[in-house]
Amino acid sequence: MKSACAQQVQSLSSGKELLPEPCAACAARVLSVCDAIDDCDLDRLAAITSVQDIARHQIFVTEGDPADHLFNVTDGTVKVYKLLPDGRQQITGFLFAGDFLGLSFLERYGCSAEAVTRVRCCRFPRKQFAAMLTDFPGIERRLLGIASNELAAAQDHMVLLGRKTARERVSTFLLMLSRRAARSGGTADPVILPMTRTDIADYLGLTVETVSRTFTQLKKDGFIELREAGVVHLSNLPALEDLNEGF
Amino acid sequence: MKSACAQQVQSLSSGKELLPEPCAACAARVLSVCDAIDDCDLDRLAAITSVQDIARHQIFVTEGDPADHLFNVTDGTVKVYKLLPDGRQQITGFLFAGDFLGLSFLERYGCSAEAVTRVRCCRFPRKQFAAMLTDFPGIERRLLGIASNELAAAQDHMVLLGRKTARERVSTFLLMLSRRAARSGGTADPVILPMTRTDIADYLGLTVETVSRTFTQLKKDGFIELREAGVVHLSNLPALEDLNEGF
């Protein structure tokens, strides 16, 4: 089976060399669900995939709409959020390259999603994706793993929202971004913030003003430096980690 | 295959009539993972199950410990929580009959769990449970569904913790318990609160005092009545629902 698979790959790549499979060439693949599919079966995945380019500020998933598609972010930053009827917003998470969106297998989307930067992603029709699950149980296993991680992240975030001070929230946020960037091959120290202060506030359960004040306070206390816009230098990372003792 | 299965059940039940299978007789089964296993295969599940009786206040899962077991609550109330190093506590959820604990397939428990009342549950060794997943793909599908629901609940709770007022948090909490009770065959109106005010506070991201004050305020405003301890009468349910417009 494995060798037959290898053969198939060979013939496939020699036949379609000039039209590279989007999935086989995808840099984000190792980070995401698609890694659960062997090279030889990637064409089946590619067949139901449509690559999407999403402009900044575009809302491409709306809470309550029928959950027709699943997404896999391959580039850019997405904010996932819920709204209260009066407009109060809570961002439940930010997605980066490799992150999966639409995990819930409910009928309708539970959250909205908006492109914070220009975003590139792969879109799968939910029905066809679900059909693949029966043929590739590895995907299901992988989805369960992703769900586990998301759940763990959600729990951490509940602690932040329910019990941490503004200062702790902001420093936790910075460390999270730093670690996340390092994990996916980026740089840990100058942390890039693609989102606005308002987005950060809506993620941390604060107001813009409080977030801004906390940044300046952290700067004054020598934890961070704010040189260019959208970039935070962690001048004293160990001290910053102490603020978050154990997270 | 189906008919062979039915036979097996028959011979099994006739042979062991005096020792009822814990799983086949389980009232909570329809609510939980175990429902994904056909009657005929329940003996395999029963073989790895040990029924546990847990005393009030006993901590039976500790954050960071190796995740050796999974649990299925069949009776009582469990609080699932995380601690900050200085003792601040955030309860991430309450579990009732039919709820599953230990969903995360990470190496270690992400949260601690404590029995709020006397609790009865089924315990499965994680390794043996994982082995069953390959034979019964239905369980995996079911777990994914459970994970989806938990994730949706976690997202709702993030909105509560990040953006709602004390009054909204408490009324959301009461409605949640009411609906939950109704869904699992209980009574919707007099809501039973098995947990202390402190637990409610730790769940809602408030202090005991604020929770208590909010209860008296809701009472004074005619939304609820507090007659016996641990029981809340929802005197004006529609108005209470208005407080939570759309949740």
Next chain:
DNA sequence: CGCACACTTGAGTAATGTCAAAGAGTGTGG
């Protein structure tokens, strides 16, 4: 009966939110 423990209530405080305005940065069109 008495001791915990849980709950309520009060008074004062601190942290964060609100409202307002000014400064900085960014992009667009003239």
Next chain:
DNA sequence: CCACACTCTTTGACATTACTCAAGTGTGCG
């Protein structure tokens, strides 16, 4: 290339919600 308009960010003054500390009142259990 500059000027204008826009948004984002920062800062200040003030308001308010929820927290802290403290005391008092049940309530259940040994």
